[in-house]
Amino acid sequence: MTRVLAVWCPDWPVTAVGVDAGTAGAAVVQGRIAACSAAARAEGVRRGQKLRDAQRRCPGLVVRERDTDAEGRLFEAVVEAVAELAPRVEVVRPGLCAIAARGPARFYGGEEALRVLVQDTVVEAGHDCGSGIADGLFAAELAARAGQGGVVVPEGGAAAFLAPYPLSVLDRPELADLLARLGVRTLGAFADLPSGHVAGRFGTDGALAHRLARGEEPRPIAPVRAAADLSVRAAFDPPAEHAEQVVFAAKRLADELHAGLAAGGLSCVRLEVEAGFADGHVLRRLWRHDGRLSSLAVAERVRWQLSAWRDGRPAAGTDPEGIEAPAEEEAVWGGVTWLELAPDQLVPDGGRQEALWGRTAVTDRIARAADRIQGLLGHGAITRPVLAGGRGPGEQVVRVPVGDLPPANLPDGPWPGRLTAPAPAVVPVAAPEARLLDADGEPVVVSARCAVSAPPAALLVGGRPAAVTGWTGPWPADERWWDPEKARRRARFQVVTETGAAYLLAVEHGHWHVEATYD
């Protein structure tokens, strides 16, 4: 059995959104508590509760939307602190990381000494944590959560340590529910079942859970060893003077990288891009991405990195293009001599949808054309629209750069007050100002109770007045009233003028805008 040291930071999703343990706070996902702080737990807030129930138990609850990006980002500090003591840290998930304990324990003078040292180091880095050592990752995680800041479970004692835990720690609710109805309520009782029968009745996953319960390992600890093998590198001789050359090479490298990852059944959620210059400077940046990074997206990130380098220099005449620099400016760093892409955070490929183009497959011709335009104008310049939920005509469309996956969590739901068909043909990006006047030439005002001061008689758009021949409204749209920063309160009107044009007007804080035109 491998000895594993696990470092566990309590309530990490809450910490990551900036709530400390002393404050009653919670991170929510879709109206349910995903994690809560210790103070909130003392008030009776539980994971999976509805936000409404949680707020009833703890009225002063600080509620934040869960931010998985921030969790990963912030956890890097913890990982770095642990990596100071022992290399090859495995990040199990943000909030939990592990190292193989045997070597470091010998170096630092015993397992208990190592455990305390790791804990102190992380606490010094500014994060509360528990650390525990046991056989296997599963037992080590529970050991880190046990007692005051974790315990050391002696070698071979994992089964005894695990025995009193309830089945819920296996994180398999269906299995736990079924076993509870069979009268099996603790890991010890589950471990006592004959393994052959468990495998026969509950399948692979059940057998795996059974191995966990008996204190055996489902899999050996896997530090990020593969990274060095999978990294790809290109050299430029003579040094590449133009960023375009480097970006093209990056695209090819990214394809190679993906082929290597796919062969290993892995996908990479963080990528390290290193560029070396002729005079020995090295630019190194880590890029994180929500989904799988397409090769185009990788190339784009290389371009950003190079342009950021150019912006950062105290060069006299940096052109806004940021790329094609004159030769004498390049001479400062001597051009790019090599470029390396290293996958930094690998996860097993869970079988994401492979077609990066949504439902409709894309032909090579389209991909080539999009490629050329992205080379000219940048990754985000050519987009495909995706229809999403929303009330206004502009909110119902999300533009996704070609080559990227559409966002996964598009808002959905009933939209009371949504504009009815037909939709307007012209939806300006920035709504132009307008003025709506009544018969006396006074601006039309809409009261808080949606009463219109006088029927509109004339509409001024861009300085040209036109008589109003038909109008309807107001249609109030009171959005996100619970969030003072994002709240918007508008009233919409449809107005037809004597020229035969129809407008969708919106009044907000007394100002009229042309939200869209029915051209």
Place this chain on the structure above:
Amino acid sequence: MPEAALRDLARSLEHASAPPARAVPVLHALRPVVPGGLRPGSAVGLDGPGAASLALALVAGVSRHGGADGEGGWCGIVGVPSFGVVAAAGMGAEPERLLLVDDPGDRWPDVVAALAEAVELVLLCPPERPGAAAVRRLSALARKHGCVLTLTGPFARDWPGVRLRLRLDAVAWEGVGDGHGRLRGRRARVVAEGRDAPGRGRRADLWLPAADGGVRPAEPVRPPLEIVPPAAVRDGAPVHTRRDGAPAAVRALPAQAMDPAHAGGKGIA
């Protein structure tokens, strides 16, 4: 000249002169003004009020005819950041087969050149007066690849070689009253002029858009009828007698109240 060479020459001439395979499809309701579809490789000009809706209708016509495997039906939209995607979808467009380049800047000729090789229709709003060289290059590319260039915006009229111009005439929005109702649709007459619509051009009355957002042929406006007592019929007015001999109970409204196009029409329905 040897016979084989002659045959080759004939084949190459045939190849050069024959129009590319098939016309670019349009919406069913637009067939009266663009019979058979748009000529591949041609330029279409849109201007005046309603140009945006016509652009949406043309894009929808192309986009809805694509195959499920991604073959065909792609449209590029260059320099039109205010393109109403929801309205286009309402007319039948598939949003996933639209490629939007909102801000091409001064590289618009290169963007259009790249798209012309791949898509069937490019909707272009030139951000500046198009230069002769750019027009020549893009027109040649469009002809070669059978892509329809659709011009809109203030410089659409400056594009030489436009074979078909579409505009809206006699538009009337319906559904909005004085403080009540909602926009339900627009009656419009689509007018096609230019070399591809010779003579006085072609016209069609359409709902653009109809109440559900689609495009539909509009029935001609009938003169509204009014119920009148028999005594109120003026002397000399055309009165159709009923079969049983009694005078008619309805009459048409006076001519000036009617749509001028139909004022001289049938009178009583």
